[in-house]
Amino acid sequence: MGIFGRKEKTPLGIYIHVPFCRSKCQYCDFYSLTDKDDRLMEDYMDAVCEHIKEAGQRSPGYLVDTVYFGGGTPSFFGADGMAAILTAIRRSFEVSGSAEITFEANPDSVSTRLLRRLRSEGFNRVSLGIQCDDDRILKQIGRPHNYEQAVQAVKNIRSAGFKNLSVDLIYGLPGQTLEGWQKTLRNVMELRPEHISCYGLKVEEGTPLYECRDYSNLPDDDMQADMYLSTVEILRSKGFRQYEISNFARRGYESRHNMKYWTGGEYLGFGPDASSDFAGKRFKIIRDLHGYIDGIQNKGAVLDEVEEISDRERAGEYLMMRLRTVQGIDREEYEKRFLLPFKPLEEALEQYRQRGHALGAEGRWRLTAEGFLLSNTILTELLLIQENSEPLAKRR
Amino acid sequence: MTELSKIRNFSIIAHIDHGKSTLADRLLEECNAIEQRHRAEQILDSMELEQERGITIKATAATLTYTADDGETYALNLIDTPGHVDFNYEVSRSLAACEGAVLVVDASQGVEAQTLANTYLAIDAGLEVLPVINKIDLPSARPAEVKAEVEDIIGIPAEDSPEISAKNGINIHSVLEMIVKDVPAPTGDRNGPLQALIFDSQYDSYRGVIVYTRIKQGTVRPGMDIKMMATGAMYKVVEVGTMHPTGLKSCDALGAGEVGYITASIKTVQDTQVGDTITSVENPAAEPLPGYREVQPMVFSGVYPADGAKYQDLREALEKLKLNDASMSYELESSIALGFGFRCGFLGLLHMEIIQERLEREYNLDLITTAPNVVYRITKNNGEVMMVYTPLDYPDPMEIQLAEEPFAKVNLIAPQEYVGNIMDLAQQRRGEFKDMVYLDANRVELHYEMPLNEIIYDFFDALKSRTRGYGSLDYELIGYRPSRLVKLDILLNGDVVDALSFILFADNAYPRARKICEKLKDNIPRAQFEIPIQAAIGGKIIARETIKALRKDVLAKCYGGDITRKKKLLEKQKEGKKRMRTFGTVSVPSEAFMAVLKLDED
Numbered sequence: 001m002g003i004f005g006r007k008e009k010t011p012l013g014i015y016i017h018v019p020f021c022r023s024k025c026q027y028c029d030f031y032s033l034t035d036k037d038d039r040l041m042e043d044y045m046d047a048v049c050e051h052i053k054e055a056g057q058r059s060p061g062y063l064v065d066t067v068y069f070g071g072g073t074p075s076f077f078g079a080d081g082m083a084a085i086l087t088a089i090r091r092s093f094e095v096s097g098s099a100e101i102t103f104e105a106n107p108d109s110v111s112t113r114l115l116r117r118l119r120s121e122g123f124n125r126v127s128l129g130i131q132c133d134d135d136r137i138l139k140q141i142g143r144p145h146n147y148e149q150a151v152q153a154v155k156n157i158r159s160a161g162f163k164n165l166s167v168d169l170i171y172g173l174p175g176q177t178l179e180g181w182q183k184t185l186r187n188v189m190e191l192r193p194e195h196i197s198c199y200g201l202k203v204e205e206g207t208p209l210y211e212c213r214d215y216s217n218l219p220d221d222d223m224q225a226d227m228y229l230s231t232v233e234i235l236r237s238k239g240f241r242q243y244e245i246s247n248f249a250r251r252g253y254e255s256r257h258n259m260k261y262w263t264g265g266e267y268l269g270f271g272p273d274a275s276s277d278f279a280g281k282r283f284k285i286i287r288d289l290h291g292y293i294d295g296i297q298n299k300g301a302v303l304d305e306v307e308e309i310s311d312r313e314r315a316g317e318y319l320m321m322r323l324r325t326v327q328g329i330d331r332e333e334y335e336k337r338f339l340l341p342f343k344p345l346e347e348a349l350e351q352y353r354q355r356g357h358a359l360g361a362e363g364r365w366r367l368t369a370e371g372f373l374l375s376n377t378i379l380t381e382l383l384l385i386q387e388n389s390e391p392l393a394k395r396r
Numbered sequence: 397m398t399e400l401s402k403i404r405n406f407s408i409i410a411h412i413d414h415g416k417s418t419l420a421d422r423l424l425e426e427c428n429a430i431e432q433r434h435r436a437e438q439i440l441d442s443m444e445l446e447q448e449r450g451i452t453i454k455a456t457a458a459t460l461t462y463t464a465d466d467g468e469t470y471a472l473n474l475i476d477t478p479g480h481v482d483f484n485y486e487v488s489r490s491l492a493a494c495e496g497a498v499l500v501v502d503a504s505q506g507v508e509a510q511t512l513a514n515t516y517l518a519i520d521a522g523l524e525v526l527p528v529i530n531k532i533d534l535p536s537a538r539p540a541e542v543k544a545e546v547e548d549i550i551g552i553p554a555e556d557s558p559e560i561s562a563k564n565g566i567n568i569h570s571v572l573e574m575i576v577k578d579v580p581a582p583t584g585d586r587n588g589p590l591q592a593l594i595f596d597s598q599y600d601s602y603r604g605v606i607v608y609t610r611i612k613q614g615t616v617r618p619g620m621d622i623k624m625m626a627t628g629a630m631y632k633v634v635e636v637g638t639m640h641p642t643g644l645k646s647c648d649a650l651g652a653g654e655v656g657y658i659t660a661s662i663k664t665v666q667d668t669q670v671g672d673t674i675t676s677v678e679n680p681a682a683e684p685l686p687g688y689r690e691v692q693p694m695v696f697s698g699v700y701p702a703d704g705a706k707y708q709d710l711r712e713a714l715e716k717l718k719l720n721d722a723s724m725s726y727e728l729e730s731s732i733a734l735g736f737g738f739r740c741g742f743l744g745l746l747h748m749e750i751i752q753e754r755l756e757r758e759y760n761l762d763l764i765t766t767a768p769n770v771v772y773r774i775t776k777n778n779g780e781v782m783m784v785y786t787p788l789d790y791p792d793p794m795e796i797q798l799a800e801e802p803f804a805k806v807n808l809i810a811p812q813e814y815v816g817n818i819m820d821l822a823q824q825r826r827g828e829f830k831d832m833v834y835l836d837a838n839r840v841e842l843h844y845e846m847p848l849n850e851i852i853y854d855f856f857d858a859l860k861s862r863t864r865g866y867g868s869l870d871y872e873l874i875g876y877r878p879s880r881l882v883k884l885d886i887l888l889n890g891d892v893v894d895a896l897s898f899i900l901f902a903d904n905a906y907p908r909a910r911k912i913c914e915k916l917k918d919n920i921p922r923a924q925f926e927i928p929i930q931a932a933i934g935g936k937i938i939a940r941e942t943i944k945a946l947r948k949d950v951l952a953k954c955y956g957g958d959i960t961r962k963k964k965l966l967e968k969q970k971e972g973k974k975r976m977r978t979f980g981t982v983s984v985p986s987e988a989f990m991a992v993l994k995l996d997e998d
Contacts, residue, residue: 245950320962
């Protein structure tokens with residue numbers, strides 16, 4: 001309750017999945033289509049706007065404080081479509097004046113015109129997919145741009161007035177060496193972004209890269225581990241604070257939208273394959289653009305999975321997601337919220353602390369960079385411990 | 397009761413795949429014993445596993461009513477025999493219940509070792525052996541040659557043997573006529589003291605044990621007090637009757653010469669050992685029938701629940717299986733590494749695999765099975781002689797005066813071109829060559845004496861692969877011989893995992909230790925720390941591998957809010973971890989134990 005007795009609004013993130021790309025990258029398993037079909041894009045835009053309108057009517061009492069256009073390649077989809085969707089959001093939801101509004105962009109589709117237009121519509125954060133500074137590798141993994149275009153894109157983004165720039169990089173790419181990766185990091189530092197995401201390449205089944213993984217000269221897990229630890233080191237020395245496994249930011253520039261995923265905030269997703277966690281339920285939209293458009297037009301079903309998440313599951317998710325962040329987990333919060341004992345977890349974490357994988361004091365624990373690298377192993381153990389622990393008390 | 401002159405008791409001897417079950421089915425059909433709708437299944441192989449493996453594990457029997465060309469109606473009792481080298485004793489007891497045996501020989505493959513072994517068992521038991529040439533429909537059939545082979549090798553006439561195709565139902569009638577004509581009718585005094593041979597028994601939850609028997613002398617009736625001569629168990633007969641493919645049919649009495657069943661509210665098959673003689677309490681026979689032997693398991697292995705909490709479930713499952721399988725044994729065993737489990741005894745590896753599969757399938761258990769071993773005989777310095785059933789009990793080398801291991805006489809038959817391969821294999825397995833006999837121009841029988849231990853480890857598979865499937869084998873225990881044995885221990889992260897220890901011939905220790913370490917390295921997942929794997933004899937390390945520390949196990953991108961996907965991934969990882977046993981700080985998946993068993997695959 002607010003100080004005047006008025007119920008305070010619940011913060012909400014909105015995610016728009018834009019399933020269009022100029023071309024498909026060799027490693028990508030996100031849902032996107034590569035045919036530029038104006039009619040289809042228009043139908044998509046109409047469906048998303050209609051969907052937002054419906055959802056907005058059912059969701060009073062929320063204040064949207066982050067909006068994120070991901071993909072796919074939103075910049076390839078174009079400024080008009082994005083502007084229309086953002087307008088639909090503003091019409092149907094209350095959007096905070098200080099909301100973080102991000103769109104993902106590729107260096108080959110950020111004209112000055114597009115950037116100016118989006119800036120004027122209220123977009124205030126750009127996430128630019130650079131991935132690597134080595135043109136040979138960029139070509140091999142099927143990126144539709146070279147590094148020079150990325151440098152130019154950053155200039156355009158700045159000149160259009162964006163003060164918050166994030167760049168995406170990937171390590172563990174085919175033929176990449178530790179030295180090559182370190183050079184990429186240093187070069188990208190010169191572009192002076194506020195935020196950097198560095199993802200270890202995961203070769204997903206069903207991608208072209210998966211098919212030729214055995215002769216793609218991929219760095220092995222140990223090499224990826226070296227690259228990762230060196231990333232943490234280099235970025236720290238340049239003033240970037242690690243705040244999540246793969247995310248680094250100058251102070252105050254952490255992605256507020258992504259933090260919702262890691263801290264159990266509510267978010268609504270629109271567009272095919274978008275996920276939501278809203279009003280105690282988690283659901284996902286079908287991974288099929290035509291089915292999505294059709295479902296919205298004809299008031300049919302567009303959801304693929306809907307799960308009600310029990311408190312016990314939330315407790316598991318708390319460990320899973322919070323330990324991705326440097327914020328980590330907290331005894332008081334954990335015991336109060338889930339009525340489960342923290343002590344058994346703490347005993348296991350103490351072992352990890354001795355191996356240098358965790359840091360903790362006074363009931364607050366987080367993983368170190370070495371711990372982040374092994375987070376699945378560590379989480380598996382913690383989740384098993386949690387599964388076997390008796391509740392502190394019955395919830396009334 | 398059927399007149400003695402109208403009874404024929406026979407069994408069918410055949411190599412695996414040579415069509416025994418198919419022929420049995422055709423005989424039953426010809427006698428109208430099976431309705432057409434039953435045809436899909438082979439009637440005698442009743443266990444699911446038997447059908448899958450195409451072999452008969454337990455003996456069964458059926459009475460066929462056949463009206464012969466002479467116009468008389470006969471009771472033909474078909475007693476089926478198990479078809480694997482592990483079950484030789486059971487075969488001998490089934491044969492002892494018969495006067496004749498139909499020997500099925502494949503028209504293209506000819507006589508094989510297993511058939512030969514069983515044929516000799518039949519001849520030794522005084523049975524009339526009647527060859528039948530099967531699969532004459534195959535293009536590669538060479539019936540005339542195979543008949544000559546039968547005469548040459550086995551020394552029984554085969555010139556007039558029926559040429560049949562069990563699969564296509566060709567000439568089945570002539571087989572039945574041959575049985576009536578050539579199998580001698582049984583003899584026996586139906587008024588004499590009861591002597592009934594137990595050739596099989598089966599536990600039924602309603603009637604208790606159903607004893608399958610051949611009455612050799614006297615008559616058995618409901619209400620009679622009976623005694624098992626070897627085990628001494630006494631019961632009152634509830635029911636007697638005959639077996640039919642459609643089920644059991646009770647009758648007033650079973651007399652000498654007949655084959656049938658007895659029920660007597662018997663609680664356990666332990667009391668009805670195969671080969672034992674049933675007699676009457678009131679008018680007992682002076683002597684039991686010859687040939688009884690207590691069945692001895694030859695191969696032992698530790699059987700543990702993969703999930704330690706399932707120990708009680710495993711115990712109950714073993715109790716139930718044991719009700720029906722007198723040849724299996726189990727005893728509580730406790731391993732530091734695996735906790736509570738059982739040391740189980742089996743007739744051989746096939747028997748072991750069958751029991752394991754039944755435990756996993758019928759009782760839904762996940763098992764960890766330790767490396768199988770034979771029973772060693774150790775004489776200690778203080779003169780004490782001990783039988784060692786498990787590496788856990790192997791004494792300190794300093795205390796051992798004499799170590800002995802069981803040896804077997806092994807007969808191998810294969811086409812002559814594979815003799816070199818077989819000799820190499822037998823030599824690797826410490827076989828001592830005895831002699832070699834040419835069975836015909838092309839085929840050779842080799843005789844070896846070999847440690848049983850070398851036979852139980854996939855020897856049969858190795859033989860098959862070195863003879864392109866043409867080699868066949870049987871073996872028989874011949875006693876203990878002094879040997880140089882050592883106990884090999886495996887250490888994970890410095891701690892001995894007792895469940896991985898095993899006993900072996902000293903000269904094999906180094907290569908085997910190296911292989912085991914490599915296998916474990918491939919099968920144990922990397923942990924957050926380096927794991928040394930060591931093999932040691934006594935305190936001396938003889939092989940070592942290292943599993944490098946795991947450095948990366950992370951989902952780098954958890955993005956777009958798709959938490960469900962990450963949850964599923966961790967869920968899977970969690971389930972995997974649950975299936976692992978933790979030794980000290982090292983988690984070992986149950987597959988690692990299996991991998992250690994299969995060292996000779998590559």
